[in-house]
Amino acid sequence: MSVSQLVRRLNAEEEGFNSALDQLLAWEEEQEEGVLATVKQVITDVRKRGDEALLEYTNRFDRQSLCSADQLVLDAAAIDAAAARIPQEQYRALELSAERVRAYHEHQRTESWRYTEADGTVLGQKVTALDRVGLYVPGGKAAYPSSVLMAAIPAKVAGVPEVVMVSPTPDGRVNDVVLAAAKVAGVDKVICIGGAQAVAALAYGTKTVPAVDKIVGPGNIYVATAKREVFGVVDIDMIAGPSEILVVCDGHTDPDWIAMDLFSQAEHDELAQAILISSDAAFLAEVEASIAKLLPTLDRSDVAAQSLRDRGALIQVADLEQAMHLVNRIAPEHLELSVEDPEAWLGQIRHAGAIFMGRHSSEALGDYCAGPNHVLPTSGTARFSSPLGVYDYVKRSSIIFCSEQGASDLGKIASTLARSESLEAHARSAEYRIKE
Structure with a gap:
């Protein structure tokens, strides 16, 4: 495969660049015909029939033959057994990651406050954790134990008394690493359900599934549509788009490093977006060569290749000043400032979900163990929204005395x-x- 087929090249100084960039960034969630109608029917069915509907949908979609809704709930012994089945090194990595995520989010805690005016009037704010939150975790190949840590630990730091995790188990197969992550993160209840029916159960409650105040976590188009439908009955975190990375480089980082950083998001799925911006044309060519060299070595090379071909780009700019303008226009989920003095440019960044500063701060570290949350705004929503955090699990009441x-x-x-x-x-x- 030739280099020119792997990833497009754009130049910010050339005519037509703005429209080309707009086209590159454009993304709308696919709306398959009939999805909304199906989701509405499932939600209505779960509201009316509760556990009976949950059991039917689980048996049908997850190819099971359960007889009782009680079988949908995993007890502590089953979770402990799953955690014991994974390699000790893997379990220890979960613990170390959890420690760092917990330590970081402790800094986000917000306390209640009040002040007294001269005439004795007291004004203030009372901060209270939500009573119960629901964590949706995809099953099968799309299961990410790191996301369990990122969603559950901030809730526990916020003081949420009960975190309920729902996750489908196709053919009755549980994901041991996901269950181990649930144990490490302090999840209180694990229920083996998925799809729109799981979202409906969390929103409205059944005999087996307690109603929650907020639902967090990604899912397929049915899950995302269901989250939209129940918003207002409960709160939701966000409707996440494809993964994104934007790297700004001054041309002095190893091009193999940059290529692999781009792959780190491109391998997620075909709709993921990986963009590199640099003022050094020769460096962009070196990264192109690294992409061509390293892409065949990836297990998910086909996925990464399509992502780069359809939604990736190497963009040449006049200087880093122009690069910063593009950063704010793109408002990426992940931004790497792979430059000599990232602090000098940080003040110009207004829109980004997470900012990785310097040549050694790879986005992959943020996904797993750096500490900050990896649940981040996508598709330009970093213009007005923030990473998932402790503040998403509390509410504030005004005090007037x-x-x-x-x-x-x-x-x-x-x-x-x-x-x-x-x-x-x-x-x-x-x-x-x-x-x-």
Whole structure:
């Protein structure tokens, strides 16, 4: 395969670049005909028939023959047994990763606060953890134990009393590493269900599945559609798009390193996006050569090749200043600043899910064990959203405790504003507390 077939080349200085970049970045989730109707039917069925519907869907879609909804729940002994079956080195890696993720997220804890005004009025904010959250974990080949750690540990740091994990087990096969991750992360309950029916059960509750306040975790088109449908009944984390990486390099990093960093996202799936930006044309050519050399060595070379061919790019810019403008325009999920002095450019970055600074900070470390969360905004949503964190598992209540004098002084303001809105009861309620 020739280099020119592997990944496109773009130049920010050439005519037509902006439209070419817009086309490259464009992505809309596939909406297969009938998916929404199917999901709505499943949700309605689970709401009406509860465990009976869950059992039927699980037996049908996961090719099982369970007789009771109790069989959907894994007890502690089964989880312990799964954890014991994996290599000790793997279990220890989960523990080490969990320690780092927990330590990082401890810094995100937000405490309640209040202050007292001169007249004795107290104002403040009460921070309270959600009562229960649901964690959706895909089954089969798409199972990622690292995502269990990233979703469950911040919830526990936030103080959530109960984390319920749902994950399908096609043909009755459990994923031992995923269950080991659930044990390490402190998941409280594991239920072997998946698909839209699992989302519906978490949102509305059944005899076996407790209703939750928030659902987090990725899934297929049916899961994503179901999450959209139940939003409002419960909160959701996000509707995640394909994985993304944007590397900005000054031309002085080993081109093999950069090629492999691009592969680290391209191997996820064919829709993943990997982009390199550099002002050094010769370096871009070196990375092209590294891609051609290293791609055949990957187990998932076919997936990575299609990702690079369809959605990847090597972009030449005039200078790093122009590169920073493109970074903010793209608003990537993962950004690597593989440059000599990343601190000098950090201040110019306004939109990015996670920023990896320097030549040695590979995105792969962030996926597993650096500490920050790897559940990140995709498809340009880093313009307005943030990584999953402790703050996603708490809610805030305002505190207003008026003194007698405070109620009198504020009552005059409230009365005036309420009457300007023709809301008499509001005004009179405030006026009753005005001191003569």
